[in-house]
Amino acid sequence: MAIIDAVPPDFQPACLLYDYALESLFKGIVVAKDPSMIHDLKLAVPTTHALVALSKEADFSITSTDEDNLDRLTVITTWSGRYPVARDIQKWHGVPLDRAAIFPLSIRSVAEIQELVARIPQEPENLPLATRPSINAGRI
Numbered sequence: 001m002a003i004i005d006a007v008p009p010d011f012q013p014a015c016l017l018y019d020y021a022l023e024s025l026f027k028g029i030v031v032a033k034d035p036s037m038i039h040d041l042k043l044a045v046p047t048t049h050a051l052v053a054l055s056k057e058a059d060f061s062i063t064s065t066d067e068d069n070l071d072r073l074t075v076i077t078t079w080s081g082r083y084p085v086a087r088d089i090q091k092w093h094g095v096p097l098d099r100a101a102i103f104p105l106s107i108r109s110v111a112e113i114q115e116l117v118a119r120i121p122q123e124p125e126n127l128p129l130a131t132r133p134s135i136n137a138g139r140i
Contacts, residue, residue, distance in 0.1 A: 011110060012080065018113050019051065019077035022070070025120055026054035033059070050074050066116050069109060 027045045031037045037044040046057055051070035055062050062070065 012076065014110065015073055015076045016081045019073045022051055023049060023054060026051065026058040026060065029058035029060065049078055060120065062116070065112055069113055069116070
């Protein structure tokens with residue numbers, strides 16, 4: 001086997017996109033399971049960005065590996081994407097300036113995240129909904 005001398009890829013942009021996609025999916029599942037969250041043409045979705053909390057609220061089963069990856073995705077996206085500077089020193093405490101060190105992604109980590117995404121129901125009929133909301137396209 002030959003060793004290839006190359007700079008490893010920067011997975012930070014992928015982290016940001018995976019986080020945004022997973023947050024949207026989990027929040028979508030939460031709303032789909034409780035259509036009463038839709039009122040006055042607005043959604044009363046959870047305000048957190050914490051993927052582990054959102055996965056639990058969506059009743060989506062995660063492994064300990066998933067939990068570790070979701071926690072790291074949340075930290076890297078929160079502090080490198082959404083809020084590069086904290087408004088509150090307590091929230092900033094413990095977040096290293098070297099954001100890549102938080103989530104030293106490898107091909108294996110990306111594969112683990114892709115496996116998690118593959119387990120999320122892709123079709124609305126596969127979601128355990130309380131009732132199926134009807135959407136009036138004319139009011140959107």
